[in-house]
Amino acid sequence: MSRQTELLAAALAHASRGWYVFPLWPGSKTPAVPDSWERRATRDPATIRRWWAARPFNIGIAVGPSGLIVIDLDTPKPARTGAGTSVTSDTSQVTAGTVCVGSTNVSDTSATSAQRRHGRDVFVALCAQHGEPIPATTLIVATPSNGWHLYYRHPPGPKLRNTKGGTARSLGEAIDTRAHGGYVVAPASVVNGRDYRVVRNHEPVPFPGWLTNVLRHLDRQTSTPATVHPVAVPLTVADRRGAFLRAALTREAEHVRAAPNSRGNAVLWGAAVALGQLVAGGELTSDLVTEVLEQAATAGGRRTVAEARATIRSGLRRGAQRPRTVAS
Template structure:
């Protein structure tokens, strides 16, 4: 497979670059970045750089959505034994495409089919769009309350997608990413743009056992908890552990300053990470999350944040 994959994915990377899309290497046969850090900043359209990189190894191809001027709507398939949440438990709703069809109908709009479209290795769909002028859309997760609907993820600034021409082989499914509608990306439908820019519920601040504690904290600390929980919950594949580590370090600095207790910080972070728990290498396990939270909170506590009176208002 390696011998056949190398020229195919290299050609796929160059094809993306010709469209003006910034690419970077993913691990061969995988969805995770091959770069250790700053994959978004290092993504490129330079053919010479791309040839050098893909001549080195049979990397899969990632498209950095932000620099590429893309918003990609990912209509996912349910994982094994996954059932819909109560609000989407209705006849005919079995996958992300069904959810988008319901949302389209509710808004009195057609299903947005006329755009660049890719079928993913598990039978899901990537719909490529261009963002509204001046908008800076971020990522959303369909398995979290900040998403637009069950099994609908969106990738924009700070996110990436696996490019067509890649082949992913993971325990939950193997297969290629294939173009099925090779047209220029259409502008993001206005009704979808409104959903993605409308205020949405803040991420959960942990289990019921800490809810009262959070409510009693200073406004500055509550805002920090909400922001770091959102960072973790909205992280994309390949950046989830990094996001959890950064969030735990930042909250650890508050525990070191004495304005946030360790148990509350750890519980909020674990609840935010739980949206990514799953059985595959692309997911996060509870044990991994606990280990990252424990070490990063401790590291942050060793570098406590200086808290001024204004912060605590």
């Protein structure tokens, strides 16, 4: 079976489970439909066959439409300064033990803030703090970076949002969640020569009620946007043309800063496309646009600099296809 045929079969299998899939660029986590991937995700076999007949796309699963929520337990990242406080920041009361999650024994030991832990260890500590068993009897997928995706059915009630590990609204360092507005790379996909593979083949079980309560509590705590100063635009205005460019930068940056979390990435990408047209026309520099949009996108700790830059780069590339200039 060719790689392309294998990916097509996997995409059809995921869709048959009721999951909405869409193509990612081969060997990549990047949507091949970056401006509308959630809307275009589908379970239609004819559409899926047409997409994967074109090339060996990796597979994305639109988590929200699929009725899922996925916990992403990641490998340790280099230490960062200014990380948001998380509910797992104090593990001094956690009793050491060993718990089997997936196919690996995970040691749960207390750690100082200077130590970097795998998301598995942080998740074990979180469960212990709440006096709850580890909800590991569900579908578990190993990622190429030695992380794990734990799949659950989305709970009843309001939609849960994505969270980013280590921020004020997260389950802990190295734990992301993917819900409405998010996607995950599906099993059978390959990145850097390594595949996403199922290590515990269960149907996703309901998301635990206590975890739902934790996430809803975090949402309530951060529902009021942090106070953020207006975006600074380091562009000197010398004439009418300069005034137009400064206004364009300011307008797009403020749109990004004011966007609701559910549409944050889409608004950021659109702003980068619009300003990327001016970059391609020689009116602005990519460094200036990146600086301004990055400042707006990371305001209030809503996303990391790396996440913002990836979206901005994608938008600039799209904008470069239609250069735009400003009349003198």
